[in-house]
Amino acid sequence: MAEAKNSVVEELKPDTIILGERLYEAAAELLITKAKRELLIFDPDLSRGGYQNLKCYEALQNFLVKDKQNRLIIVLHEADFFSERCPRLQDLLRAYSYAINIYVTDDSARVAQDAFILADKAHYLHRFHINQARFKYVLDDEVATKPLLERFEQLLEATSSTVSAFTTGL
Numbered sequence: 001m002a003e004a005k006n007s008v009v010e011e012l013k014p015d016t017i018i019l020g021e022r023l024y025e026a027a028a029e030l031l032i033t034k035a036k037r038e039l040l041i042f043d044p045d046l047s048r049g050g051y052q053n054l055k056c057y058e059a060l061q062n063f064l065v066k067d068k069q070n071r072l073i074i075v076l077h078e079a080d081f082f083s084e085r086c087p088r089l090q091d092l093l094r095a096y097s098y099a100i101n102i103y104v105t106d107d108s109a110r111v112a113q114d115a116f117i118l119a120d121k122a123h124y125l126h127r128f129h130i131n132q133a134r135f136k137y138v139l140d141d142e143v144a145t146k147p148l149l150e151r152f153e154q155l156l157e158a159t160s161s162t163v164s165a166f167t168t169g170l
Contacts, residue, residue: 014139021133025050027125028117031137032059035119037070039063040152043115044077044130046086057088064096074102075155077110079163093165102163109158116148124148 008026012018018027028049032039039060043049050056064070076082082089082102093100105112115127124145125137138144 012137014137017134017136019134021048024048024125024127024133024135025053025056027135027137029055029059031117031119031123031125032056032063034123034139035063035070036066037120038118039070039072040118040149041072041074041116042076042112042152042155043074044113045079045081046074046076046089047081048127048130048133049115051082051089052086054088057092060089060092064092064099068099070099072096072100073156074100075105075152075159076102076163077105077112079104082163090165093163097165100165103156103159104161104163105155105158106160109155112151112155116152118145118148118152121145121149 008023011023012027012030043051046052060072064072079102093102113130115130117125122142122145123137123139125135126148127133127135
């Protein structure tokens with residue numbers, strides 16, 4: 001098992017275009033573990049990237065427990081996958097509601113069909129189209145990360161609702 005993990009890591013070369021769902025999930029985990037203060041995630045629905053997996057949950061939890069000032073902001077087009085298939089992420093949202101914000105975009109932002117993770121304004125993982133596992137990740141490059149950071153801010157401005165940690169009812 002350790003050999004398989006090492007071969008995946010060896011295939012992940014920063015600043016190159018990489019193909020494959022398994023590699024995309026490994027790169028997402030790498031970016032999450034690289035974050036020290038802030039994680040910004042844009043994904044149409046979180047159905048790709050391994051967000052429902054235990055590894056991702058543990059990486060996000062480790063990020064959140066490092067420091068009470070750490071922040072995770074997620075922007076989605078649709079929250080159904082999160083609500084129905086990501087119970088671990090829901091647990092994190094309940095436990096760390098002070099540190100996690102999840103937003104849902106309005107119709108004007110739905111044209112965005114890529115996905116990306118930004119860590120500390122210096123590292124990124126960018127999936128060029130959600131339906132194709134072609135991506136690139138870059139480490140320690142604030143200049144290269146800046147355009148995606150600006151896009152994230154635009155997507156955040158185009159949100160119409162938030163996802164709550166708690167359900168309310170009568």
